[in-house]
Amino acid sequence: MQTSHGEEPLRSLSRLLGFRPEDSNTIRLHQDKLLLRRDVLGKEFYWYLLKNPETSALLPAMEGRDLDRLISQQMDYFEGVVSEPLTPMQAEKVVALGQMHHRLGVSMVWVAGAYERYLSHMLGRLNDAHYPDEVRRPLTRAIRKRILLDMLLQLQGFQQSIQAEAELQHRHMLDMSRMYATLSGVSLALIHARSREELFHSICSTCVEKGGATYAGISWIDTATNRLEYKVFAGPQSTDFIRQLSRALSLDPDSPYSRGPTGQAVLTMMPQVVNCCETEPAMAPWRAMFEREGIKSLLAVPLFMQGKVVGTLTLHSRTLDFFDIDKVSLVQTMASEIGHALERQDALDRSSRAEARVRYLSDHDPLTGLPNRQNMQALIQGRIEQGDDGEPVAVIALAIDGFHQINARLGHEGGDLILCEAARRLEQCLADTGRVGRVGAARFVIATSFIDRLEGLLDRLLQVMREPAECLGQWVDVRSSCGVVVGGREDCDAATLLRRAELALARAKEAGGNQYRHYDQRMDEEIQRIHSLRTAFADALANNALELFYQPKIDLRSEMLQGVEALVRWKRQGQFVSPGEFFPAIEHTDLMRELDWWVLRQALKQITAWRAAGHVIKVSVNLSAMTLKQEGFLAGIELLLASYPAAAGLLELEVLESVSQKEAEQVVHKLERCRRLNISIALDDFGTGASSLVHLQQLPFDTIKIDQSFVRVLLEAPGNEAIIHSMVAFARYTGRQLVVEGVESKAIWERLLELGCTLGQGYAISRPVPAEALIEWVLWQQAGSNINISYIA
16 A cells, blocks of 8 residues: 655654644644634734744735735644644645745744744633643643644655755756866866877767766768768767767758757857757657667757867767756867867877977976976077067066965866966967966966057956856856066076066065066065075074063053063164064064064063062063964963963963954964963054954954054044044943054143043153163152153153
């Protein structure tokens, strides 16, 4: 006996809830009283529709009759829950209702809320009936279990619909993965095939083995007879099918065989898709043959050489609706690449294949087919030497910004597709105005002699690279940076031009990317200066030739010391080197981490020494995002604190506001751990970053330091007062401290007090001073002397 689809879920859920036939009998016995006051339930349901965000926006658009009908239908359904027995067939309908709700976008939370109001209504009717306890209690349990059972059946429908949708998406992803694998395999075939026949066999085999097609064939136009002939066919060994299919190809417009997908692909020069061969009228001549082979879908794409159709790539599938828009697009791309490959092979066939192959592999990038670094350098050198005196050559180094993130997201296969797309765009952009080569993982070099069009070319390059690229079913934002140099025979050679273009590219990337920079001689001078400075600083750090200075932070009202900021000083050849000079040289190197740990150790050591001398002074230390992201940061900080226990509670870490949102997400848990170690956290240089509110919400700061660039011009730029005033209110509301930097005059000091700022630092208070001088300053201040009187205007 065949069972209903609803029988098993009904049995399982009934057993789970303990819902028995006698519970249904109990409910039906009292259904007349339970179903009273339908109008009240209708009003409650209307009120639920009105107050719930999922449905409130829909009500104004509904006419009164539609709304009445909706509420009436819902009341009928709820009354049926009480009055009608829950059979397997009825359970199947409830499951189907849950599936429908999911497809319509109704959430289970909304459905559960509706059931909750219905249950509340039923229990209210039960209380109004004034049943004795021996009747009311079992009736209450029965109603609860019956309504919960109905809701769980709907939930099961939700789950089934979600699972079906997931399976559909999974099948689509598998299909697309196969098609992308096919595209990758075809790309390799385009590179490695040594003859046209080998290329065709590789393409057709790849379409069947990786792309999921049942048959794949490449047909070719015989120009002498104007007929189509299959050159290669891959798939199950069915010689009779292939023979019949070949006979049924025609380009004669009067022949019914020309109206099929393959003939029409040639005649219209457009892809032809048939996703149901049984119902497509144009497939009548092939219908019986396809039925025997089980072919249900077919795709024919024209192949082009030199702008003319020369044949077709035809795929057959035993799956209905196999060729969706994504697959068609991929096969079109494949056919385009096949056409380009055929054109290249046609040119290579005019010379020795073996020699051309060796030369090609030695001079070109195997992935994109572009010239490699060696080839481009020779090409640039040739242009320099062959040009007239004074005729310059422009060399452009172009890099895809953040390519490692694209590889991490899409894998190397996806990264390769992006590189191929980038190469295609660059070649298309250049046309005949220059040459492009691939010289690194995500780097290209362009050479052009059209110097008068250079700025326009640079703008076009960035624009075409900026357009999103579709890859592996995802849209990828592609950004790039360029460095450009112009030189000629009198200036330098190709190697020097390439190096200078790379140097200018580095400056463009440092400036944020998605832009270009021209080479300037000062870049060479700057790079040499930076390397020299970096080497000298490494020696200074290794030989303990650095010193910490300390700048006081005070209460602007009482002028009492609240803490100090540790600032590193490097004395070189008798003079201090400005931090603004050596920090850029080390900030993206391991020296930055080494410096951070050195400063932390020295600061904790100094706190301990001061405490031993009776001075309890809190010290703030600037910490780079590089050090915070270091894997062993927490272990290192815990070890340092254990080495200097007297410094507990007197260390504050200052994090720059310019730290990126991604970096913030990486370090937030570390900062929380530091706070549990009794280390304060300060947001430094507030107002200089691009996402201040994000950081204020995201990171666990105890203190906010307003950057001195806001404070120094406070009196000349009144607009800054509004910012400072709002930050004072924010700090007070959130319980954070607010410190203003750049207090450099008495007038600014007084205005800050008027704005509500109570903590500050700056030259009007004190310059950064050595540790021993700080104690003298503290004693002098405690004695009642005016603070730093020489700096007060």
